[in-house]
Amino acid sequence: MAEFVVMVSFIAVLIICVSLGISVVYALALGYLIFFGYGLYRGKSPDDVLQMSVSGFRKVKNILMIFLLIGMVTALWRAAGTIAVIINYASKLIRPSAFPVLAFLLNCLVSVLTGTSFGTAATMGVICMTMARAMGANQLFVGGAVVSGIFFGDRCSPVSSSALLVTELTGTDIYKNIRNMIRTSTVPFLLTVIVYFLLGLFSGGKGGRMDVESLFSGSFVLHWSLVLPAMLILLLSAFRIRVKITLSASILTAVICCLAVQHIPVTEIPKILLWGYRAADPEVAVMLNGGGILSMVRVAVIVGLSSSFAGIFEGTGLLAGLKHSIAGLAEKLTPFGASVAVAAVTSMISCNQTLAAILTHELCRDLEQDPEEMAMILENTVILMAPLVPWSIAGAVPVAAIGAPQACLILACYLYLVPLWNLFTHLRKKN
Numbered sequence: 072m073a074e075f076v077v078m079v080s081f082i083a084v085l086i087i088c089v090s091l092g093i094s095v096v097y098a099l100a101l102g103y104l105i106f107f108g109y110g111l112y113r114g115k116s117p118d119d120v121l122q123m124s125v126s127g128f129r130k131v132k133n134i135l136m137i138f139l140l141i142g143m144v145t146a147l148w149r150a151a152g153t154i155a156v157i158i159n160y161a162s163k164l165i166r167p168s169a170f171p172v173l174a175f176l177l178n179c180l181v182s183v184l185t186g187t188s189f190g191t192a193a194t195m196g197v198i199c200m201t202m203a204r205a206m207g208a209n210q211l212f213v214g215g216a217v218v219s220g221i222f223f224g225d226r227c228s229p230v231s232s233s234a235l236l237v238t239e240l241t242g243t244d245i246y247k248n249i250r251n252m253i254r255t256s257t258v259p260f261l262l263t264v265i266v267y268f269l270l271g272l273f274s275g276g277k278g279g280r281m282d283v284e285s286l287f288s289g290s291f292v293l294h295w296s297l298v299l300p301a302m303l304i305l306l307l308s309a310f311r312i313r314v315k316i317t318l319s320a321s322i323l324t325a326v327i328c329c330l331a332v333q334h335i336p337v338t339e340i341p342k343i344l345l346w347g348y349r350a351a352d353p354e355v356a357v358m359l360n361g362g363g364i365l366s367m368v369r370v371a372v373i374v375g376l377s378s379s380f381a382g383i384f385e386g387t388g389l390l391a392g393l394k395h396s397i398a399g400l401a402e403k404l405t406p407f408g409a410s411v412a413v414a415a416v417t418s419m420i421s422c423n424q425t426l427a428a429i430l431t432h433e434l435c436r437d438l439e440q441d442p443e444e445m446a447m448i449l450e451n452t453v454i455l456m457a458p459l460v461p462w463s464i465a466g467a468v469p470v471a472a473i474g475a476p477q478a479c480l481i482l483a484c485y486l487y488l489v490p491l492w493n494l495f496t497h498l499r500k501k502n
Contacts, residue, residue, distance in 0.1 A: 074389055077109045082420045089422045089462055096369060099376040099426070106383045113387050120383060127382025131239045131374055134232070138367040138374075140318040141230055142347075144300075145190060146362030147325035149348035152291035152333055153300050154194055154359060157181060159293055162198055162283040170208045171216040171267035174199040175485075178220025184301045186230035188221040188458070192469035194358050196221060198283060200473040212270045214475025215482025218458065219263060221469055222486060226454050227252040229308040230318060232370060233424060233454050240432045241446040246311040248446050255447055255496075259488035266484050290355045292332050300325040370425075377426040381433050390434055397434055406438035407448055407497040411490055414453035424457040424465040451493045455486045 081102045088098035103124075110120035148154050161177045178199065182191040196217045203213040225231050227249050238245045287293060300321045307317040329335040329343075347363030350356040384390050401409035410431065417430040431453040432445070439445045458466040459480055466480055480486075 073109065073112060074392060077105060077389065081105050085420065085422050089464075094369075095423050095464060096372050096376070098422075099373060099380075103376055103379060106380055106387075106389070109389060110383055110387050115387065119386070123382040123386035124379035125382065127378045127380065127385070128375055130381070131236065131378045134235050134239050134374065135371050137235055137314060137318065138232065138371050139364050140315060140322065141186065141232065142362060142364040142367035143322050143344050144230065144318055144325070144362075145185065145187065145366070146343050146347045146364075147322060147329060148185070148300055149359045149362050150333065150335060150343050151300060151325045151328035152287075152293065152297045153325060153328065154181075154185070155287040155291045155355075156293050156295070156297040157184065157301060158195055158198055159283050159287055160298075161195065162202070165199075165202055167206045167208065169268065169271045170203065170206065171212045171271045172264055174203075174213050175216040175220045175223075175263065175267050178217050179223040182221045182224025183228045184224070184304060186224060186228035186232070186234070188225035188465070188469055189472070190361065191221040191224065192217065192472045193361070196469065196473040197358050200475055209270070209273075210475055211479050211482055212267070214470065214473065214479030215484065216267050216270075217473055217475065218466070218469060218479060218483040219267075219485035222455060222458055222483075223260075226450055227256075229314055230304060232374075233428065234450070235314070236374065236425065236428060237432075237446050237449045237454065240429065241442045241449070243442050243446045245314060246308070247443060248450065249308075251443060251447050252450055255451055255493055256489050259485060259492045262488055262492075263485040270482075286354060290350055290352050294332055297328055297332060300328060373423065373425050377429045380426070381429050384433050394434060394437060398438065401438045405497040405501050406435070407452070408494055409438060410435045410448045410452050411456075411494055414456045414490075418453060418457040418460045418463060418465075421457075422460075422463050424454065424463070427453050427457045427463075447493075451489050455489050459483065459486050 084101045085098045088095060107120050110123065111117065161180065164177070165173050178191055178195050181195040182188060185191055199213060199217050200210065203210055225233055228234060229245055229249060234245060234248065238248060284293065303321045303324055304317060307320060326340060329340060330337060343363065345364050347361050347366050348359060350359050397409050397413060400412060413434050414427065414431045417427040421427040421430060428449055432449055435448065436445060439448060457463050460466055461477055461480060470477055470479060
């Protein structure tokens with residue numbers, strides 16, 4: 072009974088905070104106090120509960136340094152003009168008759184390079200939706216394509232915070248995970264491309280176009296060499312160079328681009344690294360402002376608090392009863408099928424991708440002994456299912472950023488084709 076009261080209290084806190092527009096960080100902080108109190112109720116000393124919290128935190132400590140590097144990269148890519156050049160080149164490919172499929176592919180590209188769904192939504196996603204309005208294309212179709220694309224890279228980029236989180240939780244190698252992610256999502260990816268191609272045939276459009284080059288040329292020197300910081304990420308990842316080294320190389324190259332191409336004073340670089348990029352042009356600022364070390368503090372706090380929950384859950388046995396029920400479900404639906412069910416629930420109650428992933432891992436990790444397979448279960452379920460929850464930060468923020476109708480989540484085909492396809496393959500193997 073106590074376990075039920077604790078979980079309901081935590082869920083209530085999350086719902087209230089999300090409903091009132093209060094940062095989920097405060098909900099997680101209150102949740103930590105609730106779970107800390109449960110540990111004391113179970114007869115644990117305050118020091119014991121703190122040790123449990125630290126044990127959970129240790130699982131993700133390595134990712135926090137990478138978060139700092141990601142913050143630097145996202146700021147410098149903005150300041151150097153790397154993102155502006157990529158968007159400028161990519162926007163020239165867009166044609167009205169193939170708008171949804173191109174929007175999907177372009178957002179896939181940018182999200183793989185940047186590793187951030189929110190950052191991709193705020194840049195390429197905004198561009199695509201603006202063009203959709205100018206062309207008279209169906210905004211539901213394009214919005215669904217954009218949401219699908221921004222989470223393609225969020226799932227499988229070597230610099231994605233969610234992919235790195237899964238790597239830390241399961242103790243696996245991120246490049247092996249990426250290879251497995253490609254293998255388990257090839258069919259859903261192709262099906263998604265076909266769906267958006269067919270939707271594009273019915274989306275109409277007047278053929279209008281947004282002049283992206285004019286928009287960015289007033290703030291940046293748009294030179295081809297500015298893609299080098301992004302190309303380094305792909306090149307070094309292909310050779311499976313450690314993520315910290317890959318990010319550091321990209322940072323160094325982006326600094327050179329800032330100084331040599333954009334002629335940014337060297338004294339401004341530390342400010343950009345810490346505070347992020349700030350454009351003078353208001354139109355450019357809407358799309359490119361952001362990044363920096365401080366931009367990752369909130370993410371780091373969310374990951375840190377959420378991971379401390381896992382330590383308390385394990386040390387107190389709070390979720391033991393649920394785990395037993397889930398094990399029974401796994402016998403009927405396979406471990407993957409049970410994980411889909413768990414991911415659906417954790418995504419709805421946690422309201423954010425990070426906590427949903429940690430909860431799903433905590434509840435389902437005993438179902439699969441192979442760490443790499445467990446990593447794939449998380450990547451193919453909760454990482455993609457969390458954005459489908461309309462009230463989840465993972466889905467609500469990108470949709471709001473691109474200005475698409477909330478109903479576009481229904482057409483975010485990639486997000487549910489991956490779980491459905493993998494559920495089908497696991498059930499087929501079972502039978």
